[in-house]
Amino acid sequence: MSDNDHEIVSTGLAECLARLWRYGLVLSGNRDMAEDLVQATCVRALEKSHQFQPGTRVDRWLFSILNSIWKNEMRSQKIRLGEGFVDAEEVLITDGAKEVETNILARQVLTEVQSLPEVQRATVFLVYAEGLSYKEAAEALDVPMGTVMSRLAAARAKLGQLNEDAPARRKKVDRRK
Amino acid sequence: MNNWRDQEPVTDEDLVAYLDGKFEKEDTEWLEREINMDRALMERLELMRRGNRSFAQAYDLLLKDAPNKRLKQILKLAKNPPPPPVRKTQPEPVTPMAPGDHVHREPWGGWPVLAAAIVLLAVFAGGLVTSRFVSLPNELPQIAGVPVVQGWRARVAIYQKLFVKETLARASQNAQVQSANLRAALANVGLDLSVGSLSVEPLDFKRAEVLNFKGKALVQVAYLFEGETPVSFCIIRSKKPAFGVKEEQREGLNIAHWRSDEYGFMVIGDVPQKDLNRIAKTLKQQLS
Numbered sequence: 001m002s003d004n005d006h007e008i009v010s011t012g013l014a015e016c017l018a019r020l021w022r023y024g025l026v027l028s029g030n031r032d033m034a035e036d037l038v039q040a041t042c043v044r045a046l047e048k049s050h051q052f053q054p055g056t057r058v059d060r061w062l063f064s065i066l067n068s069i070w071k072n073e074m075r076s077q078k079i080r081l082g083e084g085f086v087d088a089e090e091v092l093i094t095d096g097a098k099e100v101e102t103n104i105l106a107r108q109v110l111t112e113v114q115s116l117p118e119v120q121r122a123t124v125f126l127v128y129a130e131g132l133s134y135k136e137a138a139e140a141l142d143v144p145m146g147t148v149m150s151r152l153a154a155a156r157a158k159l160g161q162l163n164e165d166a167p168a169r170r171k172k173v174d175r176r177k
Numbered sequence: 178m179n180n181w182r183d184q185e186p187v188t189d190e191d192l193v194a195y196l197d198g199k200f201e202k203e204d205t206e207w208l209e210r211e212i213n214m215d216r217a218l219m220e221r222l223e224l225m226r227r228g229n230r231s232f233a234q235a236y237d238l239l240l241k242d243a244p245n246k247r248l249k250q251i252l253k254l255a256k257n258p259p260p261p262p263v264r265k266t267q268p269e270p271v272t273p274m275a276p277g278d279h280v281h282r283e284p285w286g287g288w289p290v291l292a293a294a295i296v297l298l299a300v301f302a303g304g305l306v307t308s309r310f311v312s313l314p315n316e317l318p319q320i321a322g323v324p325v326v327q328g329w330r331a332r333v334a335i336y337q338k339l340f341v342k343e344t345l346a347r348a349s350q351n352a353q354v355q356s357a358n359l360r361a362a363l364a365n366v367g368l369d370l371s372v373g374s375l376s377v378e379p380l381d382f383k384r385a386e387v388l389n390f391k392g393k394a395l396v397q398v399a400y401l402f403e404g405e406t407p408v409s410f411c412i413i414r415s416k417k418p419a420f421g422v423k424e425e426q427r428e429g430l431n432i433a434h435w436r437s438d439e440y441g442f443m444v445i446g447d448v449p450q451k452d453l454n455r456i457a458k459t460l461k462q463q464l465s
Contacts, residue, residue, distance in 0.1 A: 010256065013252055013255075017243070017248040017251075017252060018240050018245060019240065021244070022243060026236075030361070031357075035248070035251065039251045039255065042252050043255045046255055105231065106234065106238050109231060113230070125236065128232035129233045129235075129236035131233070149193065149194060150190055152197075153188070153190045153225070156224075156228030157189055157225065158228065159229075159230060
């Protein structure tokens with residue numbers, strides 16, 4: 001393991017702790033699990049710091065590690081414990097996010113996004129809140145870029161329909177009609 | 178984003194990529210012409226546009242709520258993990274006692290207590306709870322290689338035996354923190370109860386933890402009895418038949434326990450049995 005890689009990862013972790021916790025919260029919907037995800041990510045990233053590629057963004061790499069831990073290890077634990085997946089109303093707001101409580105618009109946005117399926121809200125979060133490109137999000141989520149685009153489109157359609165009185169419309173439009 | 182011209186029909190993915198500014202200029206101009214000629218496409222684009230939100234702004238507020246101090250401690254621990262505990266891999270052979278032999282008992286309580294102590298250290302190291310799902314001691318005493326079967330109350334008793342007043346000294350007294358702590362812990366066993374509903378005189382609520390008993394979540398709600406003696410109220414899911422409050426003693430501690438159709442409950446501590454029985458009956462009534 002290169003000392004330099006280890007130092008880059010260690011510094012990156014220190015700078016990204018709050019963002020990693022936030023991503024853990026978005027995925028798990030549970031503040032305690034978000035902390036556990038950060039803990040596991042720190043341990044894993046430091047163990048695997050030799051795998052970090054210098055010149056790439058360490059925050060993206062950390063997001064991919066956290067996502068992998070969630071998907072492969074902790075998500076099943078949460079389901080096994082019978083917690084299911086709760087809404088933003090319960091998790092992101094009433095469980096301590098004081099500033100969110102006082103911001104009606106933010107509260108509405110978070111509640112709407114939290115109502116999306118987990119994979120969609122994770123994608124929306126990474127692309128629109130964290131500013132990852134489609135390609136970076138695909139790497140972090142370990143899915144093809146087309147899947148990222150599909151999830152974003154499905155999320156935007158769902159959110160768009162929340163403000164729409166008309167019935168749901170068909171997904172695809174034949175431009176030649 | 179430049180293969181979509183060949184695709185039929187135009188998809189929502191194309192429209193979102195266009196709205197996100199991912200198209201090259203040439204493709205953008207072409208798509209805009211198409212949209213202007215196709216009302217349905219325009220409406221679909223409008224739907225996608227309405228699906229946009231101030232995502233970054235909303236999520237930025239959550240950053241301000243991050244438990245930064247704890248996260249820094251988590252990173253610090255990850256960088257400097259404590260050395261792994263030394264474990265005994267083979268039990269000592271049991272040999273018949275010769276006349277005049279004395280029973281040697283480790284003054285610190287033997288392996289079950291050591292295992293519990295390790296758990297306790299993991300929980301309270303530096304005031305940091307690194308994981309909310311803490312395993313109860315799994316190192317069972319063995320006699321001639323045969324493990325002694327222990328139930329959840331026996332395991333809790335071993336753990337509870339280690340509690341002293343100081344164990345709970347650092348628990349937050351902030352009502353909001355206590356409420357959030359209790360709710361988060363109880364969620365692991367599918368319950369949602371307030372601190373008030375679990376209050377019984379003379380117990381003073383300190384904190385709630387989630388423990389692991391054979392893969393099942395076990396919630397321990399810790400109190401101080403008359404401000405001095407640790408007492409715990411523990412809950413675990415159970416499908417065994419319900420029964421009323423019974424009493425027993427384990428590890429020198431008094432216990433009052435009962436079962437509902439869905440849960441097993443126990444109150445445990447080094448306090449008079451009659452007090453525990455009264456506390457148990459009050460909690461049972463408040464939960465029914």
